[in-house]
Each structure stands twice: as C-alpha cells, then as structure tokens.
Amino acid sequence: MHNLPATDPELDLAALIQPDRVSRRLYTDQAIFDLEMQRIFGRAWLYLAHESQLPREGDYVTTWMGTQPVIVVRHKGGAIHVLHNRCPHRGVMVITDDHGNTGNTIRCGYHGWTFRTNGELLLAPMRDAYANRYDMQDHACFGLSRVPRVDSYRGFIFGSLAPLSYPLPELATFLGEATHCIDRIADRAPAGEVDVSGGVHKYLIRGNWKAQVENLNDNYHPPFSHACTTDETTQRQFRRRYGDDSGVHLDTSEQNSKWDSVLAQGLDWGLSYCGPLPFNHEKRGGPLYDAHHSALAAKHGETHAEEILTDFFHNVIVYPSVVMQLASSHVRTIRPVAPDCTEIRVYPIKLKGAPEEINRQLIRYLNITHSAASLIQSDDVEMFRRVQGGLASQGQEWVWFNRHMEDDQFRRGGGTSEVVMRNQYQAGYLRYMEEK
Secondary structure, X not given: OOOOOOOOOOOXXXXXXXXXXXXXXXXXXXXXHHHHHHHOOOXXXXXXXXXXXXXXXXXXXXXXXXXXXXXXEEOHXXXXXXXXXXXXXXXXXXXXXXEEEOOOEEEOOOXXXXXXXXXXXXXXXXXXXXXOOOOOXXXXXXXXXXOOEEEEEOOEEEEEOOOOOOOOOOHHHHHOOHHHHHHHHHHOOOOOOEEOOOOOEEEEEOOOHHHHHHHHOOOOOHHHHOHHHEEOOOOEEOOOOOOOOOOOEOOOOOOOOHHHHOOEEEOHHHOEEEOOXXXXXXXXXXXXXXXXXXXHHHHHXXXXXXXXXXXXXXEEEEOOOEEEEOOOOEEEEEEEEEXXXXXXXXXXXXXXXXXXXXXXXXXXXXXXXXXXXXXXXXXXXXXXXXXXXXXXXXXOOEEEOOOOHHHHHOOEEOOOOOXXXXXXXXXXXXXXXXXO
C-alpha cells in the first residue's frame, strides 16, 4: 500500500501550492511526505497527552511526533518529560505499551539498560566493558534523549522537536485565539479541569493526513457525505446530545443555506476553528442540562454559567496534529504513517465535577459520531479512501480550494468557504516547509 514513487526533495513549493489549489502530489509523493515529517511535524507544537493521563509518578503514555516515537512520563516531583522512545544502545523502543506505570525507572528489554524517568542513564549492565573508554554519565550520549520543547495549556501537553534556535513562539502565543476554545472546553467542567483518561478509539485510515485535517472545518461536505444519517422529510440528523430536541439540520439549499451561517475562522500557523453546527438552536433544556447548569452556576454565577454552556465553536484545529471538539467533547489526534496511511486516535473528554450521567451522555455522543464504526466518522473515512484512490489518477493535477476566495483578506468566512484550507497551506504548511 505504501510503495509510492519518490521525487527530488528540492521541491518547487510555489509551483505545487497556489493560492486557490494544490498539486495532487502533496498527497501521494514519498519525498514530500518525508519533508513534511522533517519540517512540519519536526517543528510545530504537537499535542501529545493530557495531564490527567499521568496522575502519579512513573505514569506514562507513548505516542508519536510525526514518525518518531516518544514517551510522555511523570517524573518525581511532578515534572513531565517527553523522551524519545529509543534506547541509545541499539535503538530499541524501550516501552511498547500505550500507557502504564514504569515506577522510578525505564528498562530496555534488549540488554537491560536502565534509565531514570527524566531520561538519564542509571545502569548499563556489565559496565566494566566500557571502563576507561566511555563516560557512561554522559547523558546526552547515553541517556534517553529529551524533546527540547514541552509545555501545557489547561492540562493539554504539547511538545516540539524544533531546536531552540527555530523561531517558534511559546505555546500560548502559538495557540492564539484557540486558547479561548480550549478554555471553553475546560470551563464546562464544574471542577475547572477535564479528564482525558477514559480510553481511546484508535484506527487507521487509507488516506493522507491532510485529508483529515482539511475535512474537520469543512462545512460544505456534511449535507452530502452524511446524507445517509438524515431524515429525508426534515433534513435533520438523529438527536446527538442531551438537552436538544432534534439533530443537525443538513440543509442543501442552493441559496441561504444554514451551513453558510456557520463561521469558518483561520488563525496564525494554520490553526482554525468553526462555529457551532446548525443544531435546532432553541434553548436547550431538560433535567441533565439543568443539573449541569446548576453545577456551573454554583461556581461561576448564573450569567457566566449560561455563557459557558453556549456553543461558540464546534471544532478547533491545532495544526497539524489535533482537533478538539466542544459538542461531543473529545480530542482527536492525527498521526501520519505514510503518504497514504494515517492513524486516528479519539479520546473522550470527561468534565470533572459534572453529574456522571452527563459524562456518560458525552461518551455516547462520541461513540455514535466519531468511533471507527460510528454514523459520522465512518462516512469521512470512506471519503478519505476515495480521495487517495482518485488522486492516483493523472487526469487532473490540481486539488481545488477556491470557494469564497474573497474571504482570505480576513481569514474568515461562512461554513462552506474553503478559507480554512487555504489558510492551512498559506499560514501553516508553507511557513514550515519553506524554512530550510
């Protein structure tokens, strides 16, 4: 599946990426993919884990930064380190489980090299063989290498492989307006923090990573890709969430479609968010909603509780690696595996301090919309497969993102605008790729 032709890595990006279109080669070419791993996933702030997954010293999760495996681990004193998951001795991945607790040390299963949870080498068995030749306390050489930049926002942990000399802003500055979206997710928890330790949906898609990223804030596709989920009489989907009396309106009107009333907002570094979907938008209610409102009002007051429970966005994309969704309360990571293969992981976000039935309802919502066999994501996964298959054709060179070009001046448009995709390429992709 992955044996695709490679091209000269000295690419003419200006020829491949134009203001209203990109070359199909960006989705199929091995050399372009390799350069993306080096210059985009090797530089950007990438989402790695949430602090709730690491409550105790020695707790870890394993993940990837592009194609590089890493360990996110809680060290003594509470510090969090992100270590390359590669023994410096013979290159073995030292941890292969997705999560667990390693105690005070990490031991390589091949030759027993043992490391502290900050990456320092503690023991190389039969050390006499190295005597008078190597300084085994040279942790830069013989320790588990640390990822140079690690930071968190509201408990969401990010890392960057970029050297400190690379002009990447601090995490909060990088996130920019996206911090307001993350704040809204966390603020919906009456305790003021969320829990992302409740498991994961994990699956592979037969498509390029950019197809998933481009899809997330594309509100031109739902009435068509997800038509099978709609009642033909009302043009409404099933009811997704507690407190609503009907589902999303999949309006296909040629003029004044409700989807064009959904905001699409591009941000710096290729980030973006979209406004709330066209649910019924009558005032939500019912016992669960009222219980949630009461729990928030007890902490924040009635007015602020009402504001917190009002949707102002649906998806926020922290380009290139993660989307966070408000309505179904989840984190979805996007990991490139090959030009035509991408791993998706979907983690439910539970709201600490909320009535437990609310968290059960949020997980139910996630399961029916964004699990591998759900009613929504399964449609998208099939479209990604068709995109990848179609782009093997040489009948056309271009993939077009030319809806509402006038929106580019302010990176802002209606839901069926493709301003967000153009912004991903102009403010994100090219910014990373053109910096040598």
